[in-house]
Amino acid sequence: MSEPLAAPPPDWAEAGRPRRNPVATLVARVAALSLAEWQKLRRDRWEQVIRAIQPLLWLGIFGAALSRLPGIPTGGLSYVDFILPGVLTQSVLFIAILYGVHMIWDRDAGLLAKLMVTPTPRSALVIGKAFAAAVRGLTNAVVVLLIGQVLGVSVQWHPLRLLAAVGVVVLGSTTFCCLSILIAGLVRTRERMMGLSQLIMVPLFFASNALYPIAMLPAWLQVASRFNPLTYQVDALRGLLIGAPADYALDVAVMVGVTVVMVSAAAALLPRLAR
Amino acid sequence: MTGGFALTCRQLRVTFGSAVAVDGVDLTVREGEIFGLLGPNGAGKTTTLRAITSLLPVPPGHIQVFGHDVARAPMAVRRAIGYVPQLLSAEGSLTARQNVALFARLYDVPRRRRRAAVTAALAAVGLTEVADRPAATFSGGMVRRLELAQALVSAPRLLVLDEPTIGLDPVARAGMWDRITAIRRETGMTVLMTTHYLAEAQQWCDRVALMSGGQIRVVGRPEELVATHGVADLDEVFRAHAGDRAADGQDEPGSIRDVRAARRTASRLG
Numbered sequence: 312m313s314e315p316l317a318a319p320p321p322d323w324a325e326a327g328r329p330r331r332n333p334v335a336t337l338v339a340r341v342a343a344l345s346l347a348e349w350q351k352l353r354r355d356r357w358e359q360v361i362r363a364i365q366p367l368l369w370l371g372i373f374g375a376a377l378s379r380l381p382g383i384p385t386g387g388l389s390y391v392d393f394i395l396p397g398v399l400t401q402s403v404l405f406i407a408i409l410y411g412v413h414m415i416w417d418r419d420a421g422l423l424a425k426l427m428v429t430p431t432p433r434s435a436l437v438i439g440k441a442f443a444a445a446v447r448g449l450t451n452a453v454v455v456l457l458i459g460q461v462l463g464v465s466v467q468w469h470p471l472r473l474l475a476a477v478g479v480v481v482l483g484s485t486t487f488c489c490l491s492i493l494i495a496g497l498v499r500t501r502e503r504m505m506g507l508s509q510l511i512m513v514p515l516f517f518a519s520n521a522l523y524p525i526a527m528l529p530a531w532l533q534v535a536s537r538f539n540p541l542t543y544q545v546d547a548l549r550g551l552l553i554g555a556p557a558d559y560a561l562d563v564a565v566m567v568g569v570t571v572v573m574v575s576a577a578a579a580l581l582p583r584l585a586r
Numbered sequence: 587m588t589g590g591f592a593l594t595c596r597q598l599r600v601t602f603g604s605a606v607a608v609d610g611v612d613l614t615v616r617e618g619e620i621f622g623l624l625g626p627n628g629a630g631k632t633t634t635l636r637a638i639t640s641l642l643p644v645p646p647g648h649i650q651v652f653g654h655d656v657a658r659a660p661m662a663v664r665r666a667i668g669y670v671p672q673l674l675s676a677e678g679s680l681t682a683r684q685n686v687a688l689f690a691r692l693y694d695v696p697r698r699r700r701r702a703a704v705t706a707a708l709a710a711v712g713l714t715e716v717a718d719r720p721a722a723t724f725s726g727g728m729v730r731r732l733e734l735a736q737a738l739v740s741a742p743r744l745l746v747l748d749e750p751t752i753g754l755d756p757v758a759r760a761g762m763w764d765r766i767t768a769i770r771r772e773t774g775m776t777v778l779m780t781t782h783y784l785a786e787a788q789q790w791c792d793r794v795a796l797m798s799g800g801q802i803r804v805v806g807r808p809e810e811l812v813a814t815h816g817v818a819d820l821d822e823v824f825r826a827h828a829g830d831r832a833a834d835g836q837d838e839p840g841s842i843r844d845v846r847a848a849r850r851t852a853s854r855l856g
Contacts, residue, residue, distance in 0.1 A: 339694070340692060343692055347677065421673030422677065424641055425675050428639045430692070
């Protein structure tokens with residue numbers, strides 16, 4: 312042993328620690344956990360490649376097939392243009408919704424307990440995971456846009472529009488990642504969680520404006536899709552990326568509100584998962 | 587304020603539904619000692635540790651760590667504790683150094699001291715040579731030592747180890763004990779650990795408590811317990827107190843899940 316270990320100062324737990332306000336602590340913890348998630352992501356590039364295939368199939372097969380179907384009122388857009396933001400949002404959703412399973416995996420591995428014994432706010436643990444979901448979501452978003460370019464989608468490449476789209480993807484990832492963690496906190500086992508993830512993905516994706524305009528849906532489904540946070544993400548992205556008319560004020564208000572609620576709820580249920 | 591006690595438990599009781607996992611445990615751990623909580627699987631050892639480390643909700647007034655009530659001041663308790671759970675829980679895709687650095691950050695080790703603290707913690711457990719290899723390439727014994735480094739990097743006052751030598755081969759187990767005792771000698775930190783290897787506890791612990799059926803049956807220095815009972819070793823002391831309960835393998839809630847999880851972790855870590 313060449314270098315000595317630090318002995319615990321006698322006043323360590325009382326006063327010897329750097330004191331920071333709760334917000335600074337939260338930011339520092341989120342940064343530490345996000346860095347670790349980033350280091351983990353960098354080790355598995357194949358996974359990113361495989362994930363990029365699904366949006367290719369949606370746009371290439373589903374988009375190509377349905378664009379032959381007359382009568383989908385896309386507001387003058389080609390159908391592939393119309394569904395590109397929807398497919399982008401969907402791929403972000405599919406990634407984020409698996410994070411509850413990730414959290415259960417961490418719990419089963421003993422990692423969650425170990426993190427929860429550190430002086431870290433529960434919300435930081437949740438946001439750290441959301442960061443990983445957002446990074447994955449953003450890589451996929453780039454892939455979707457490139458595929459769109461190949462398929463001739465007229466994407467608006469203005470830097471500010473893209474920056475705003477990044478914001479939408481981050482909020483969307485956080486919302487669904489936290490929704491997933493919150494459900495994991497309720498059901499607590501991996502098997503139930505896997506089943507439920509698939510179960511909730513269907514209504515989230517299809518009871519929305521991702522693949523068709525809401526006006527086309529039966530009345531009850533129109534109401535349901537108004538309560539679906541995905542609808543507001545797609546609306547904002549369709550406006551930003553394709554230039555379709557969008558109600559940005561409403562979209563942002565809903566997305567920010569839902570994100571705050573989801574982070575808080577997931578953080579509150581996390582101890583139940585670790586128990 | 588703490589009266590020389592690192593930990594005091596008073597009438598700790600933990601139930602899961604109708605099952606009583608911990609049934610009125612009174613326990614004091616003195617500053618600077620290595621204290622072993624012994625007992626068979628399902629005795630309530632792990633549950634007791636989970637309550638002490640703030641993972642289980644416990645009403646105020648039952649557990650104090652260096653004078654801080656776990657229920658009232660969980661953050662202060664967490665700052666004082668370094669915890670190594672029973673399962674191999676290092677992040678396999680991160681290097682040893684990244685694994686330890688994460689915990690240095692989570693405990694607010696100041697940036698200017700962080701690199702040195704991480705290096706020192708890795709050196710203390712003998713992982714300097716392999717510090718930049720992913721933990722997935724490590725043997726079980728190396729992962730255990732890495733986890734010890736993760737727990738040590740914040741210079742905790744109380745090191746909590748849940749079955750630190752379980753699943754390790756005899757050489758790795760002896761290595762683990764050498765590290766733990768050397769670290770205690772160097773830093774003076776208090777160590778609280780569970781184990782069901784009574785021979786190890788007899789050799790290495792200053793004091794032990796024998797637990798069974800959620801209760802503490804007897805507490806003392808290993809050699810005193812052996813002497814006062816007029817028997818050969820702790821095994822026989824335990825049999826005198828726990829009787830057949832030691833063998834009936836009452837499962838702790840979640841224990842099957844934990845075993846499965848341990849196997850999954852083993853395969854994940856390679």
